[in-house]
Amino acid sequence: MSETATETVVPAGRTDRPLLFWSLLAIITLAPLPLGCVDAWSWGLLACLVGLLLLLWAGAVASGRQSPAFGMRRVWPVVLLFTLVVLWAWLQTRSFTPAAWHHPLWALADSALTWTLPGSISIDPFQTVSAITRLLTYGGIFWLALQYGRRSSRAHRALVVLTYAGAIYALYGLIMYFLGLELILFFRKTAYVNDLTSTFVNRNSFATFAGLALVCATGLITVTVTKATLVQSSIAESLLRIIEAIAEKGWLLVVCWLTLLLALVLTHSRAGFFSTMLALGAFLVAAGMTRAVDRRLAIGLGGVTAMVLTLFLMFNGQQILVRLLETSVAEEERPLVYERVIAAIADSATIGSGYGTFEEVFRFYRTADILGTYTKAHSVYLENALELGLPAATALYGVLLSLAVICALGIRRRRRDAVYPCVGLAATVLVAVHSTVDFSLQIPAVAALYTFLMGIACAQCWSSRQPEDAW
Template sequence: MTAAAFAAHSAPLLDRQAECFDGGCDLKPEATNAGLAWVNAGLLALVALAPLPLASNRPLPAALLALGAGLLLIGWSLAVWRGASVTISPSKIAGPFALYLGVCLWIAFQWLPGLWADPIWAEASAALGTALPGGISVNPDATLTGLMHLLSYGAVFWLSLQLNAKAERAYFSLGAVAAIGAAYALYGLIVWVTGNDWILFYRKWAYHDALASTFVNRNSFATFMGLCLLAGFSLFLKRIEPVLGVKRQWRQKTVLILESLSSGATVWLAGSVLAVALALLLTGSRGGFISSLAGLLVLALAHARGMLSRRTILPALALGAAFFTIIFLAGGGKVVDRYEAGGAELGNREEIYLLTLDAIEASPWAGSGFGTFPDVISAFQPKTPQLEPVWDKAHNTYLENALELGIPAAIALNAAILLLAGIALRGVQMRKRDWAIAGIGVAATVLVGLHALVDFSLQIPAVAMLYAFMLGIAVAQSWSTRRPGQDSTP
């Protein structure tokens, strides 16, 4: 098969994918329903705008995100009440949903005054000379705010799950994620080359030597870029998979790959992937870089299921090696420099971890209240000049959750996420088509799960909302959506 003949043979498939990226797919009743169409547009807007105001890591934008998620959930409920279908039955995620709901109820119980009061309330009452109602949480306002965040992420996941049951819609949503990532990467690169002095309208006050776009923290932006990179890279692989599957010598296959890259949608995807990958490297985030590589490896394995053979693996590896070599040569020096100069920072975090473990021992079962880490850790923090004067994060989400929620609730929250990722993994193994969409959920969970060991990206609203959105897409594509009696695929 010549390159021209292959291009003619694969044109219908490539054109259909391009239509999906441009929003022209044939989306069936649940997506064309007027109410659900507005909900879907609002959900994409919410995910796209979340990184804009300092990653929404401030009280007002975070509250607006939660309000937006709540209104969209109400809109979806009204559409269902008027006759729209629930595309994914709640029974299919009964286990994760029960764990998530249990954690939310526990946080509400922590917030309630007068129940199972923490000893700190008795000390405060004695110091102030007045009776205080007390409760499990040492800071009820912070706990209520944390619950607001968790509920908004759950709403985004549920809406994404229901709105992306069709593969065409899922591909379109992933294309939107790739475009969002490219937009914030390009803005960050523009700021970088013009002096790296600004975050929107604010003078930068941190990370003057790192690209962070609209984020304050480079590590959190690296996680955000890593998630967007998964979406763009998956779509790019989807575009060239027909070429990789052709039985030809690797030289002929290279020519076919280069020819397939000439289509407009593939060029756009390649450009967005390059921009996002370069922005990721210029953050200088070691944890973000390693976690993103791990996620990309998982994603590549998901795509390779049933596709790679002895004939195809060499050109696939060569293409991947060439891509990452180009990107690393362009911006990898920042990451290398960070590894060479990072010993003191790692030692500082180790001390934070040890003190967080001491704080967990003080209340291992009930916790101190969701969102109260800064209030609690200050009592354990030694007054030494080597450490930051104020700690507001443990730089390990698992330890911080255990301190705030208590060990049982922290395990339940993480188990809910792992069960959802397990559903996506089953989709990768069992589906006969589009299994790579489910693979994105597994890869994204590996990425954020690894980075949560050394940082707090999942505690940043823009990152958590994007992850919830992508996990919803992946889980939605882990089952067949065909009706009984039709030729279905698991």
């Protein structure tokens, strides 16, 4: 697909250099390969590569060889809230803050040692700096995707690549699952041995990743079907055109969609499955509200999706249904964990205990009736409130909300290419819902994919024919 004349016109001498964009896309698609980038070396490499791309972009802009597609004006709420969170997390690591703010463990350490330690709000400044680095990496991914995603043809290609990449990871997981090979790459599984996890350790993390890729595939299929029904005709003729379009151009997307859905079901992740279904529903509702997609078409796609989903659950989803039916809040530990996390939040509700320090803090609050090992709170919202304090955590949640609002406004504003803000809104619904009961958004590969998608979605919330922003 060529980039048409209606795309952004870049002034002479300041040409757009897409190599950085495709390099970023390659990084995003490869990030899940090393176990979802959860190890320090892998997320550290991710941070270094994204930082290098940011430096190259900034150098090109500063030298006048490239102009920014967006300044701060259109996304200032996101930038402001994000900056406040980063600054507060950094302040948590500093020793010049009032001693009364410092974590009580520093005073205990002083009493046990013969020298004075420089205390801080954070119980572990190193972990806080590490968490800040990851957060800045995600911010950098969003910013680069925002700058380079303004061309609709490029946004389309990016969704295609992400759909195919997600389907490849799903296919790998299916092969391992059906062959009974309890391996993740070259490593033997130690958890979720009867569940599909692909290259991720946790089934819920891959469920979120597959769900995001499924949203991308749904968006592309919607575009294909919409183009086939642009000409006014009878229902029979429209159906014939849709079938022809799928057979000629969209069959591979449908195969990817089915592969991703099957893999999602076989993760046996209740929260991942439920949040993805809500995301697909949100996408179809949003698409039906745009001027680009006929509401009858959106309803029809929703009906087909529901039918296929029912078939998959009947033949492959028994374990999800069993887990849903057997779920008992009284028998699960998570309510106990949430109760103790809330107690920890109450002790430092304003200033937090240090971004990225949940594991260190929670060991002082867990009780004997909590038997499992919890390095995460299994609720992103509670964990961030504990680590950052309620004001900063609210600002971080405000970043997600601001992205959703931008996409919602884009859905209302755009006629052409409205599918991209619909994808962004659906992706936000997915991660926002799943984050209530799990930590998938804290997995670097998942967070990188989400922020990349949001950069593309937000970039498409304004017409590419509008002039570039002033800083």
